[in-house]
Amino acid sequence: METIKKSFFVSLWFMLLTFPIMVIRVNTIENVVEWRWANLAWIGVGSFALSLLWQYMIARQGGEGSGEQEQEEDKLSFLQRLTEDRRLNRPVLGALLVLAGVFPLLFSTYQTTIMIQALIYVVLGLGLNITVGLVGLLDLGYVAFFAVGAYTYALLNAYFGIGFWMALPMGALLGALCGMLLGFPVLRLRGDYLAIVTLGFASIVRVILQNWDQVTMGPSGVANIPRPGLFGVHLNIYQATDYIYYLVVILMIIVVFITARLKDSRIGRAWVALREDEIASVAMGIDMATVKLTAYSLGGALAGLVGVISAAQTTFVNPDSFTFMESAIILSIVVLGGMGSILGVILAAFVLILLPEYLRAFSEYRMLVFGASLVLMMIFRPEGLISNVRRKYELHDVPEEAGS
Amino acid sequence: MDYFWQLFFSGLTQGAIYALIALGYTMVYGIILLINFAHGEIYMIGAFSALIVAGVLTIYGFHGFSILVIAALVAVFYSSAYGYTVEKIAYKPLRNSTRLAPLISAIGMSIFLQNYVQLSQTSDFLPFPSLIPADWNFMGPLGQYLEASDEIILVTTVVVMIILTLLIKYTRTGKAMRATEQDQTMARLVGVNVDRVISATFIIGSALAAIGGVLIASKVGQINFYMGFMAGIKAFTAAVLGGIGSIPGAVLGGLVLGWAESFATGYISSAYQDVFAFLILVLILILRPSGILGKARKQKV
Numbered sequence: 001m002e003t004i005k006k007s008f009f010v011s012l013w014f015m016l017l018t019f020p021i022m023v024i025r026v027n028t029i030e031n032v033v034e035w036r037w038a039n040l041a042w043i044g045v046g047s048f049a050l051s052l053l054w055q056y057m058i059a060r061q062g063g064e065g066s067g068e069q070e071q072e073e074d075k076l077s078f079l080q081r082l083t084e085d086r087r088l089n090r091p092v093l094g095a096l097l098v099l100a101g102v103f104p105l106l107f108s109t110y111q112t113t114i115m116i117q118a119l120i121y122v123v124l125g126l127g128l129n130i131t132v133g134l135v136g137l138l139d140l141g142y143v144a145f146f147a148v149g150a151y152t153y154a155l156l157n158a159y160f161g162i163g164f165w166m167a168l169p170m171g172a173l174l175g176a177l178c179g180m181l182l183g184f185p186v187l188r189l190r191g192d193y194l195a196i197v198t199l200g201f202a203s204i205v206r207v208i209l210q211n212w213d214q215v216t217m218g219p220s221g222v223a224n225i226p227r228p229g230l231f232g233v234h235l236n237i238y239q240a241t242d243y244i245y246y247l248v249v250i251l252m253i254i255v256v257f258i259t260a261r262l263k264d265s266r267i268g269r270a271w272v273a274l275r276e277d278e279i280a281s282v283a284m285g286i287d288m289a290t291v292k293l294t295a296y297s298l299g300g301a302l303a304g305l306v307g308v309i310s311a312a313q314t315t316f317v318n319p320d321s322f323t324f325m326e327s328a329i330i331l332s333i334v335v336l337g338g339m340g341s342i343l344g345v346i347l348a349a350f351v352l353i354l355l356p357e358y359l360r361a362f363s364e365y366r367m368l369v370f371g372a373s374l375v376l377m378m379i380f381r382p383e384g385l386i387s388n389v390r391r392k393y394e395l396h397d398v399p400e401e402a403g404s
Numbered sequence: 405m406d407y408f409w410q411l412f413f414s415g416l417t418q419g420a421i422y423a424l425i426a427l428g429y430t431m432v433y434g435i436i437l438l439i440n441f442a443h444g445e446i447y448m449i450g451a452f453s454a455l456i457v458a459g460v461l462t463i464y465g466f467h468g469f470s471i472l473v474i475a476a477l478v479a480v481f482y483s484s485a486y487g488y489t490v491e492k493i494a495y496k497p498l499r500n501s502t503r504l505a506p507l508i509s510a511i512g513m514s515i516f517l518q519n520y521v522q523l524s525q526t527s528d529f530l531p532f533p534s535l536i537p538a539d540w541n542f543m544g545p546l547g548q549y550l551e552a553s554d555e556i557i558l559v560t561t562v563v564v565m566i567i568l569t570l571l572i573k574y575t576r577t578g579k580a581m582r583a584t585e586q587d588q589t590m591a592r593l594v595g596v597n598v599d600r601v602i603s604a605t606f607i608i609g610s611a612l613a614a615i616g617g618v619l620i621a622s623k624v625g626q627i628n629f630y631m632g633f634m635a636g637i638k639a640f641t642a643a644v645l646g647g648i649g650s651i652p653g654a655v656l657g658g659l660v661l662g663w664a665e666s667f668a669t670g671y672i673s674s675a676y677q678d679v680f681a682f683l684i685l686v687l688i689l690i691l692r693p694s695g696i697l698g699k700a701r702k703q704k705v
Contacts, residue, residue: 379509
């Protein structure tokens with residue numbers, strides 16, 4: 001009863017709160033006011049229901065913390081077992097590989113293009129996962145590195161006629177350099193300052209791309225970027241799309257492999273240690289500067305790499321494709337998937353990119369839902385949809401019989 | 405020299421607006437050590453509420469000054485209400501979690517509010533009625549550099565600052581706020597209701613942002629849902645510049661930033677206006693992370 005009363009007041013409060021913005025729309029040109037009373041009713045009903053749900057969830061979360069947590073920790077979800085158990089994951093991986101291999105043969109070029117898009121975001125998500133998920137440095141300007149990669153290919157091609165395969169390593173290199181460039185001044189900064197500086201860095205990159213007309217061709221962008229060539233064979237647009245698709249699939253597999261191995265390497269352990277406690281890990285002899293800069297440059301390199309591929313796929317780049325919203329989407333992928341978890345990031349990228357693509361009616365509300373989900377995830381499931389499995393060594397009690 | 409003074413005063417008014425928004429950042433940061441990313445959106449919602457109310461009142465035949473006052477009051481009310489609600493939803497449940505969690509939640513809130521206004525209102529620029537009559541020139545000789553709206557901005561900012569200082573120095577809430585800022589646990593022990601103090605901080609900060617929003621919107625003459633983003637980042641820069649957590653610092657930082665931007669765009673190039681703010685931010689973070697007036701926080705292990 002108490003909760004219903006509370007929800008009632010919450011819904012009244014929200015009806016008041018959203019009243020001017022949801023209900024009234026003033027047309028200043030024709031001087032008419034449009035009253036949308038229906039919205040008020042929706043808000044009232046919606047917030048009442050959400051408030052009930054909210055209170056239920058909060059109560060459940062509080063209850064869980066006391067007793068059941070101990071048990072929950074040992075149980076792994078099915079998807080987590082999938083990543084851990086070799087007998088399980090080999091056949092699944094094989095099936096996925098086959099599916100990925102035949103995908104362009106089964107589906108239309110349009111579907112393949114969307115899939116390329118999703119795969120590009122997978123790689124971006126994995127790249128950002130290094131800085132945000134493993135090292136715990138919130139980077140709000142990740143799209144800047146992507147832009148660097150895309151513009152590397154676009155401009156080098158426009159001015160010097162450099163081909164795709166030459167541009168690919170250069171994009172990665174420049175992305176890594178930019179990562180270092182950003183990394184140096186912010187080494188000492190704590191999480192919240194860092195977030196703002198990275199946001200600023202991305203804005204600077206975009207403003208430069210927009211205003212440095214002589215070099216970057218300004219707001220209109222660079223058009224007619226050639227698609228990658230295949231040993232001099234001329235490909236038509238359909239073949240080229242399939243070709244790029246396979247390139248991205250291969251790149252994704254390499255990136256997944258590298259990040260998975262890195263996570264368990266010396267440097268990966270150092271990243272996680274820095275995330276957990278910076279002072280302690282520096283005291284234990286981790287070279288903070290090197291470790292952080294490696295993370296930045298690696299993340300930058302990955303974004304630069306896919307930037308080149310993305311420019312080759314769309315054959316067109318302009319500054320407007322690299323706004324803060326892109327960074328926010330990539331961040332949502334990492335947060336939703338579970339910071340540090342590779343499988344989670346991959347799944348989240350597919351969900352977040354493919355869903356709005358297939359549910360067109362929904363795509364208008366995409367950013368609204370992303371924003372809300374960032375908040376909700378932090379409150380109810382901060383470890384993400386598929387949380388990262390922490391490797392730990394446990395000292396089990398020796399069974400009684402063995403001792404006697 | 406004339407050009408110099410022109411830039412000087414345009415920087416001053418711009419800086420005053422930055423200072424009003426920066427106060428919200430700095431007060432919240434001082435108390436819960438969180439950058440409230442959604443603060444820029446609160447400012448935008450203030451401007452939107454004022455625009456909507458002003459539009460309705462104009463159509464129903466109200467005139468000039470009364471519209472300004474009513475619209476500003478409504479804007480202050482709604483911004484404060486949003487600030488309060490945002491804190492309750494997005495930050496309060498995360499009080500005891502890792503540092504990264506409230507930050508991500510704040511960004512989520514900011515994206516949510518932006519899109520909420522965009523979807524329920526419009527994504528185009530809306531013309532904001534000029535609520536301040538243009539022939540109001542009460543600053544005499546300075547009138548050649550300042551428009552009526554600039555004068556109102558300066559006067560309002562000064563008055564608001566004085567009220568804020570008095571509020572923090574002498575009222576019970578103000579004392580509780582200062583106590584919470586120094587040591588939350590200790591404040592709780594001596595009977596300060598910390599939750600209420602945090603809410604009060606959000607409400608005051610949001611109200612200041614709303615005033616800034618109404619003033620700048622009636623000066624510039626148009627608003628859209630995206631206006632809070634840049635303003636928010638720049639106000640944050642101002643807060644950091646002055647020393648985050650310090651109230652006079654926020655004002656000083658706002659003014660310095662306003663001047664720096666104004667002179668840089670006037671004498672160097674206007675295309676890169678937004679870059680200057682970030683360059684200042686990066687430089688100050690490298691050279692003096694505690695800001696002009698800030699105290700360096702010691703890190704305890």
